Amino acid sequence: xxxxxxxxxxxxxxxxxxxxxxxxxxxxxxxxxxxxxxxxxxxxxxxxxxxxxxxxxxxxxxxxxxxxxxxxxxxxxxxxxxxxxxxxxxxxxxxxxxxxxxxxxxxxxxxxxxxxxxxxxxxxxxxxxxxxxxxxxxxxxxxxxxxxxxxxxxxxxxxxxxxxxxxxxxxxxxxxxxxxxxxxxxxxxxxxxxxxxxxxxxxxxxxxxxxxxxxxxxxxxxxxxxxxxxxxxxxxxxxxxxxxxxxxxxxxxxxxxxxxxxxxxxxxxxxxxxx
Amino acid sequence: xxxxxxxxxxxxxxxxxxxxxxxxxxxxxxxxxxxxxxxxxxxxxxxxxxxxxxxxxxxxxxxxxxxxxxxxxxxxxxxxxxxxxxxxxxxxxxxxxxxxxxxxxxxxxxxxxxxxxxxxxxxxxxxxxxxxxxxxxxxxxxxxxxxxxxxxxxxxxxxxxxxxxxx
Numbered sequence: 001x002x003x004x005x006x007x008x009x010x011x012x013x014x015x016x017x018x019x020x021x022x023x024x025x026x027x028x029x030x031x032x033x034x035x036x037x038x039x040x041x042x043x044x045x046x047x048x049x050x051x052x053x054x055x056x057x058x059x060x061x062x063x064x065x066x067x068x069x070x071x072x073x074x075x076x077x078x079x080x081x082x083x084x085x086x087x088x089x090x091x092x093x094x095x096x097x098x099x100x101x102x103x104x105x106x107x108x109x110x111x112x113x114x115x116x117x118x119x120x121x122x123x124x125x126x127x128x129x130x131x132x133x134x135x136x137x138x139x140x141x142x143x144x145x146x147x148x149x150x151x152x153x154x155x156x157x158x159x160x161x162x163x164x165x166x167x168x169x170x171x172x173x174x175x176x177x178x179x180x181x182x183x184x185x186x187x188x189x190x191x192x193x194x195x196x197x198x199x200x201x202x203x204x205x206x207x208x209x210x211x212x213x214x215x216x217x218x219x220x221x222x223x224x225x226x227x228x229x230x231x232x233x234x235x236x237x238x239x240x241x242x243x244x245x246x247x248x249x250x251x252x253x254x255x256x257x258x259x260x261x262x263x264x265x266x267x268x269x270x271x272x273x274x275x
Numbered sequence: 276x277x278x279x280x281x282x283x284x285x286x287x288x289x290x291x292x293x294x295x296x297x298x299x300x301x302x303x304x305x306x307x308x309x310x311x312x313x314x315x316x317x318x319x320x321x322x323x324x325x326x327x328x329x330x331x332x333x334x335x336x337x338x339x340x341x342x343x344x345x346x347x348x349x350x351x352x353x354x355x356x357x358x359x360x361x362x363x364x365x366x367x368x369x370x371x372x373x374x375x376x377x378x379x380x381x382x383x384x385x386x387x388x389x390x391x392x393x394x395x396x397x398x399x400x401x402x403x404x405x406x407x408x409x410x411x412x413x414x415x416x417x418x419x420x421x422x423x424x425x426x427x428x429x430x431x432x433x434x435x436x437x438x439x440x441x442x
Contacts, residue, residue, distance in 0.1 A: 205324050205396035206408040240411065248394075251328040267326055267394075273409035274323070274354060274395030275307045275366050275386055 001115060002139065005089045006039030006046035007082045008032065009075050009133060010060055010096045011068065016180045021097045023059050024185060026192060029221065035096045036063050041230045042106045043092050049078035075133060076149055076156050083142040090115070095133040097178045099188045103227045104257040105175040109136050114166040118144065121165055125173045130165055132156035134176050171257055197221065199228070200265045207268055211236045225249065225266060226256040232268075240270055277342075278334025278352045278393075280327055285353050285364045294349040294371040301375035303382045307366040309359050313409070317402040323356045323365065326394040330354075337388040345381040347372040352385055354395060365397075 014021040022032035047066040121135035222228035246269040372378035
């Protein structure tokens with residue numbers, strides 16, 4: 001299958017927020033960095049989509065950037081510019097303002113990918129229409145998007161509604177909530193703060209050796225064991241992929257998508273060898 | 276308790292007494308021993324490590340399943356942890372039953388499930404000083420198996436939505 005590149009959309013003008021959305025901090029990290037790192041765990045390469053006037057912004061320039069090369073306005077321009085730069089890849093497109101987006105959500109999208117469709121996308125929990133800004137866009141969309149824009153179209157959601165798209169029910173109803181206004185930002189911060197994140201991790205066998213410790217207590221932005229494993233694998237260089245592991249929360253086997261709560265005790269279980 | 280760990284040598288003779296029953300006409304046991312070779316390498320000693328809190332629960336579930344599935348009287352599994360030498364007993368499974376057939380079947384079931392499901396890990400030490408966690412080192416290089424059954428797939432639809440009707 002053709003490779004998947006990531007595109008983090010950060011070209012918006014943040015009019016309603018009245019400050020640059022890319023720079024909004026959540027749990028000590030700006031949301032552009034958070035979105036970039038999230039995408040990087042599921043894609044071969046990741047770029048930040050920016051307008052020409054934004055290339056000097058240090059938060060954006062900290063990452064590889066793709067500058068809009070197509071005329072026009074809105075996210076369609078960013079998506080089309082990425083497709084023009086790398087026509088042979090599929091694009092995992094995510095908006096930078098999705099503070100609840102999780103590894104589990106991106107992983108499911110990639111796993112359910114249908115390369116024969118124009119895109120694989122989630123259905124919005126609010127209006128049951130496709131969400132274009134957390135979607136996997138196939139190269140086949142490029143020509144149709146150009147045509148759509150030439151005919152005066154500007155809305156990627158309406159574009160998806162007119163084409164064959166593989167649509168998925170979201171696993172987590174909040175994962176795609178975006179944050180556009182100061183009030184929404186305050187509410188998102190409160191929601192994240194109300195979901196405390198001090199966890200105890202125990203390590204066994206190979207994982208204990210690779211982590212260099214048998215347990216630790218950490219503060220994390222990870223919402224699920226899947227997110228947590230991504231974070232810790234990056235920190236400790238675990239050699240086992242998540243698909244080779246099971247996970248236990250509070251001494252019982254757990255789903256990878258289970259929401260984590262304060263004080264949870266998490267154990268990653270490498271392939272067992274009793275007897 | 277149907278499953279437990281032993282920090283020192285497993286006392287099989289003692290454990291066997293726990294399964295006695297006047298109505299039992301047969302007793303079957305399995306002992307797993309430390310072998311001096313594995314996958315072409317010469318093993319000199321090994322270590323078992325367990326996530327004991329969960330291992331005891333899962334082990335108990337396995338033996339309970341055996342007691343439900345097979346018409347047996349009693350069953351017990353004991354697993355070693357810590358450092359073991361060649362020929363040491365790593366695991367013991369005992370089953371008593373009215374007749375021998377069920378005892379053999381249940382004993383086999385318990386050891387097979389324990390090997391696959393209970394969070395216990397084995398580190399082998401080889402002649403020459405090398406060592407490795409069994410089932411973890413090879414698959415790290417070349418992923419080939421997953422023990423996560425993926426039952427997802429619900430909630431997937433195809434459509435080209437009709438724009439006009441959804442406005």
